[in-house]
Structure formats: structure tokens, C-alpha cells
Amino acid sequence: MKARTLNSLVEGLKSHARFVVLVAAAGVLAGCSRGQPELPDPRPIVIRSGARLFAEPEEMKAVDAWFRAQQNNIETDPSFWIITVPRETPSYPWESLLLVADTAKIGVQRGFRDAEQVYQIYAHYRLMEKMNRIEEFLPGGEQLEGFALERAILARVADAWLLGRSVYQATAFGPLEEITYANENGFLDAMILTARGEEFEEEREAWLKEDPEAIERYREWFLDTFAKEPPGLGERG
Numbered sequence: 001m002k003a004r005t006l007n008s009l010v011e012g013l014k015s016h017a018r019f020v021v022l023v024a025a026a027g028v029l030a031g032c033s034r035g036q037p038e039l040p041d042p043r044p045i046v047i048r049s050g051a052r053l054f055a056e057p058e059e060m061k062a063v064d065a066w067f068r069a070q071q072n073n074i075e076t077d078p079s080f081w082i083i084t085v086p087r088e089t090p091s092y093p094w095e096s097l098l099l100v101a102d103t104a105k106i107g108v109q110r111g112f113r114d115a116e117q118v119y120q121i122y123a124h125y126r127l128m129e130k131m132n133r134i135e136e137f138l139p140g141g142e143q144l145e146g147f148a149l150e151r152a153i154l155a156r157v158a159d160a161w162l163l164g165r166s167v168y169q170a171t172a173f174g175p176l177e178e179i180t181y182a183n184e185n186g187f188l189d190a191m192i193l194t195a196r197g198e199e200f201e202e203e204r205e206a207w208l209k210e211d212p213e214a215i216e217r218y219r220e221w222f223l224d225t226f227a228k229e230p231p232g233l234g235e236r237g
Helices: 002-024 026-032 057-076 113-130 146-166 174-184 188-195 201-210 214-226
Strands: 081-087 097-100 103-109
Touching (some): 057 113, 103 113, 113 146, 146 188, 174 188, 174 214, 201 214
Parallel strands (some): 081 103
Antiparallel strands (some): 097 103
């Protein structure tokens, strides 16, 4: 009985550690081995609507490499500070970020520890842009600005969450699911320009001029996938 109880406890601890423990150990793993650790095969991601995502093993290896390096910088670089602030309600990364001097504060819904790692990545990119170090972590990022830079950063956020969900079995988290599914289905531009049209007004106007039906097509996909209105459109009567 004691042996079975101990085994159950160990398995429970392994299950609850998942993504957070593996990411937190990234710096230690890098120091112990010159090579990248072997990753489990990615699993399909399925949400309530039945929409699935399939990650490619080689792509996830590449994502894991830069993700570990970036997390290591977040944990060990003394030149800045990233603080995760618990909040009671969900938010998208851009909604809860505050940059002050060399410090970034970003809010994450309480109880979703797996998501914290990816929100830190978003905050780190934005802080590195402010510190003129973006090219260290986003190749070619120094040549981007405005909408183009935000799109590149959110694509990286989506890739990081795809890694977490498919490889490390991270707990599902609505805002990151939406960003990742939008990226994988070709709707990331639509998501940004719909949710943040006032911020990227010129790009939104050009987008709609080129494709007047783009918003409605995106809305229909979002409703089918998540059973709610996309961010920026709100509830319709």
C-alpha cells in the first residue's frame, strides 16, 4: 500500500510540473549539456470546437532552442526585470503589459502558471525593443517597427505556446489558444488589426481596402473555432 501511494504521489507531481518545470530548468539543462535535449514527439492540440493543430517535430526543436535561450536570459540577465502580476480575469499579452525604465510588468490570470512563461516572452521582446536589443532574440527584428514588429513578436508567442501545448502538455489558456490558432490558420494579421485597429489604423485601412470581406471571413472562422466574437468586435445584437 505504501509503495502504491508513493508511486501515485510521484506520478501526480510529474503531471503537475509539465511545462513550467521543464522551462524553469532550461538554464540548468543548457549548462549541463552542449546539445539540445531530446524532445517528446508533439501531440495534436484539440479544443472544444474540435479544431485541431498539429506541430512538426523539427519546427518544435527549433522553437525549443530559442525559447530556452530566451528564458535563460530572462532569468539571469541583471540589466532588466520582468515581473508577472496575477490578475483575476484573462487578458491578451498586449493588454496587461506595462514598461517602466528597465522593468516590464505583465498580468496573467491567476492559476495559469504555464501561460506565465509565454507572457514573459512577450514582455521580454517588448523590453528588448525599448533597450535596443531586439535583434539578440528576434533575427531581423531591428529592421521592424510598428505593426510588422508586433506581428513578428506575436508569431513567436504563438510558436512558444504551440511548443508548450503540443510537447510539454501545458494547460490550455484561452487568450494564447486564440493567438496560436489564428497564427496557424493564417488569421494573425486579422486578429491584430481587428483587436487593435486604432493602434494600427493605417495598416487596417490598407488591409480592408485590399480585401473588404476580410473581417467577416475572420469573424466567421473565430466564431466557428471559439464560439464567441473576436477581440475588437464585441458582442453583436
